[in-house]
Amino acid sequence: MAPDATLHTLACTDLACRRGNRLLFTGVNLEVRSGRAVWLRGRNGRGKTSLLRLAAGLAVPESGRVSWGGVDVRRASVYAAVRVYIGHANALKEDLTVLESLQFLARLHGRAHDRASLRAALERVGMESRRDAPVRTLSQGQRRRATLARLALERQPALWILDEPYDALDVDGIDVVNRLLHEHLARGGSVLLTSHLPPGAGAPDMAEFDLDRFAP
Amino acid sequence: MNTLRWSTFAAPSRFYALVSAVNPWLWGLAIVLALAALYIGFFVAPVDATQGNSYRIIFIHVPAAWLSMVLYLAMAFWAAMGWMLNARMASMLARAIAPTGALFTFLALWTGSFWGKPTWGTWWVWDARLTSELILLFLYLGYIALVSSIDDVVRGDKAGAVLALVGAVNVPIIYFSVVWWNTLHQGATISATAAPKMAQTMLLAMLLMTLSFWAYAFAVVFTRAQALAVERERHTDWARSLAGKELQ
Amino acid sequence: MSAAFTAVYTRDLRLALRRRVEALLPVVFFIVAVSLFPVGVGPEPQTLRVIASGVVWVCALLASMLSVANLYAVDLLDGSLEQMLLSGHPPTLIASAKAAAHWTITGAPLVLAAPLIGLLLDMSPAALATLVAALLLGTPILSLLGGVGAALTLGLRSAGVLLILLILPLTIPALIFGSGAVGAVDSGISASGHFSLLGALLIFTALIAPLSTAMALRIALE
Numbered sequence: 001m002a003p004d005a006t007l008h009t010l011a012c013t014d015l016a017c018r019r020g021n022r023l024l025f026t027g028v029n030l031e032v033r034s035g036r037a038v039w040l041r042g043r044n045g046r047g048k049t050s051l052l053r054l055a056a057g058l059a060v061p062e063s064g065r066v067s068w069g070g071v072d073v074r075r076a077s078v079y080a081a082v083r084v085y086i087g088h089a090n091a092l093k094e095d096l097t098v099l100e101s102l103q104f105l106a107r108l109h110g111r112a113h114d115r116a117s118l119r120a121a122l123e124r125v126g127m128e129s130r131r132d133a134p135v136r137t138l139s140q141g142q143r144r145r146a147t148l149a150r151l152a153l154e155r156q157p158a159l160w161i162l163d164e165p166y167d168a169l170d171v172d173g174i175d176v177v178n179r180l181l182h183e184h185l186a187r188g189g190s191v192l193l194t195s196h197l198p199p200g201a202g203a204p205d206m207a208e209f210d211l212d213r214f215a216p
Numbered sequence: 217m218n219t220l221r222w223s224t225f226a227a228p229s230r231f232y233a234l235v236s237a238v239n240p241w242l243w244g245l246a247i248v249l250a251l252a253a254l255y256i257g258f259f260v261a262p263v264d265a266t267q268g269n270s271y272r273i274i275f276i277h278v279p280a281a282w283l284s285m286v287l288y289l290a291m292a293f294w295a296a297m298g299w300m301l302n303a304r305m306a307s308m309l310a311r312a313i314a315p316t317g318a319l320f321t322f323l324a325l326w327t328g329s330f331w332g333k334p335t336w337g338t339w340w341v342w343d344a345r346l347t348s349e350l351i352l353l354f355l356y357l358g359y360i361a362l363v364s365s366i367d368d369v370v371r372g373d374k375a376g377a378v379l380a381l382v383g384a385v386n387v388p389i390i391y392f393s394v395v396w397w398n399t400l401h402q403g404a405t406i407s408a409t410a411a412p413k414m415a416q417t418m419l420l421a422m423l424l425m426t427l428s429f430w431a432y433a434f435a436v437v438f439t440r441a442q443a444l445a446v447e448r449e450r451h452t453d454w455a456r457s458l459a460g461k462e463l464q
Numbered sequence: 465m466s467a468a469f470t471a472v473y474t475r476d477l478r479l480a481l482r483r484r485v486e487a488l489l490p491v492v493f494f495i496v497a498v499s500l501f502p503v504g505v506g507p508e509p510q511t512l513r514v515i516a517s518g519v520v521w522v523c524a525l526l527a528s529m530l531s532v533a534n535l536y537a538v539d540l541l542d543g544s545l546e547q548m549l550l551s552g553h554p555p556t557l558i559a560s561a562k563a564a565a566h567w568t569i570t571g572a573p574l575v576l577a578a579p580l581i582g583l584l585l586d587m588s589p590a591a592l593a594t595l596v597a598a599l600l601l602g603t604p605i606l607s608l609l610g611g612v613g614a615a616l617t618l619g620l621r622s623a624g625v626l627l628i629l630l631i632l633p634l635t636i637p638a639l640i641f642g643s644g645a646v647g648a649v650d651s652g653i654s655a656s657g658h659f660s661l662l663g664a665l666l667i668f669t670a671l672i673a674p675l676s677t678a679m680a681l682r683i684a685l686e
Binding site for chain 3: 351354355357361362365366370371374375378379381382385389390392393394396397
């Protein structure tokens with residue numbers, strides 16, 4: 001592979017993951033290159049979320065390694081800036097408003113956090129009108145949208161690691177996500193996501209990765 | 217069959233074999249040395265001028281106190297090794313040391329109490345050493361409580377390592393502060409070093425008792441570590457064949 | 465980098481302001497707990513004066529430990545903690561920010577409540593002033609150590625009680641120097657030795673605790 005190509009590639013090599021005393025999967029080899037999207041599928045309990053967490057660098061693999069640009073993700077200092085991880089949990093604080101929650105996350109991750117940018121991002125996900133509502137008053141779908149507004153703040157190509165991004169969203173919401181994904185991939189970003197339902201017609205082309213194959 | 221890579225449990229199985237070979241000797245040594253120490257301490261050493269016969273407890277109290285402190289450091293050391301080198305057996309060793317360390321701490325407190333009673337008339341005295349031993353007991357209990365509360369053994373091992381290290385770093389500070397506190401309040405002192413002239417025989421008894429405790433500690437910690445190894449590796453071939461042999 | 469510290473710190477403060485009553489519960493506990501002592505021990509002023517600094521310190525310890533148990537628990541549940549650890553900022557910085565926020569929300573109010581308590585326990589003005597100064601140095605130590613305990617016991621069932629068992633022994637030096645300072649002033653000697661030691665302890669804890677907390681957080685999330 002040309003040296004340039006590895007620079008913006010997530011590479012999982014011979015990855016194994018343990019939960020308690022069981023091995024969830026072994027020998028996983030997965031690559032996510034710039035401009036590509038990968039749909040991680042598998043039955044419940046196969047370790048999809050665990051794999052995403054390993055890819056993000058939150059967890060330590062039982063064996064194998066995860067690297068970004070050739071460097072182990074747990075050690076790569078550049079990784080934090082080019083990685084966006086949105087897990088099952090929304091990371092929104094119940095007592096803060098939508099705008100405040102988003103602002104905190106944007107500040108934390110070094111993204112634009114001025115009011116104008118945040119409002120524009122919320123507008124894209126259809127949550128601008130509820131920007132001053134406390135998160136605890138929102139429905140599940142609305143909270144998901146508010147979290148996904150983070151993606152609308154992104155400008156540079158990055159690796160998006162998304163755990164069930166379509167969860168709880170209505171048809172409009174799914175549309176919004178797909179549009180964000182299309183734009184992201186067009187500017188050279190990459191995506192690794194899970195979804196228990198197959199991505200619909202509006203979603204960008206995604207390579208399928210079936211985790212069921214790697215159960216021990 | 218969910219077996220892990222062979223190399224990750226080669227160490228525990230070798231450890232198991234090593235301990236099985238060595239332990240009988242350790243037990244034997246512990247018993248012999250203990251008997252010798254008890255004989256010398258109770259029958260051979262002379263009566264103390266100031267404290268009469270009650271001071272004889274010193275040669276159980278002091279070795280127990282020494283061991284309680286050394287074992288804590290050993291526990292912190294092995295926990296740290298297990299964490300940093302990803303060595304499972306080291307982490308198991310740390311877990312195995314904790315109950316024995318706690319036991320010796322309790323023994324030191326108990327014998328200290330026995331010593332205090334005839335000397336000061338009370339069953340407990342808040343002197344610097346006894347208070348430090350009490351705090352050490354709390355540190356041991358804290359470690360045991362933490363690692364038992366965490367279901368995931370790997371997380372338990374690592375969290376225990378952090379706790380043990382934080383404790384180890386704090387032990388000198390705690391001891392210093394307790395000594396400071398004690399001198400300010402001019403409490404009673406049970407000090408081994410204050411005993412005017414330690415009879416040679418007493419020192420010998422204390423030394424023998426210390427060695428005996430050491431041997432005992434090794435033996436019992438190793439046995440516990442063996443049990444931990446078999447339990448954690450119960451999915452592996454060597455552990456199963458072990459169980460198979462026992463059932464025959 | 466300090467942007468992350470400020471972001472986390474101000475967020476925690478803002479959250480506490482939205483739940484003012486809950487944020488002040490530790491102080492209420494503190495006052496109630498201290499008030500139990502005259503009832504239990506007897507209201508003679510001489511007795512109260514003798515036990516005052518010890519009682520205040522122990523109750524401050526307990527109030528601090530009780531409130532710190534949730535320092536990371538809610539963040540863990542809603543996913544904020546993951547985001548903080550993924551932000552690329554040193555986890556030590558995050559831990560420092562959380563401990564600083566805890567002190568501002570719980571520790572500082574305890575220090576402010578101390579004079580009231582001192583009156584309840586009939587402390588002399590000099591003793592009271594010493595107590596407040598000592599608590600000012602001591603309560604940050606409690607917040608820092610509490611952070612370590614909260615991170616170690618993150619997500620566990622009996623995290624609250626376990627945390628107290630783990631951390632209280634480590635707070636004993638602060639208790640000895642802090643309470644001893646008041647005792648010294650009461651006996652007419654200078655408390656400067658106590659304060660120096662307390663200050664040194666604070667610096668030492670500030671160096672060790674956030675690092676230990678950070679390690680414990682990573683372990684808890686693995």
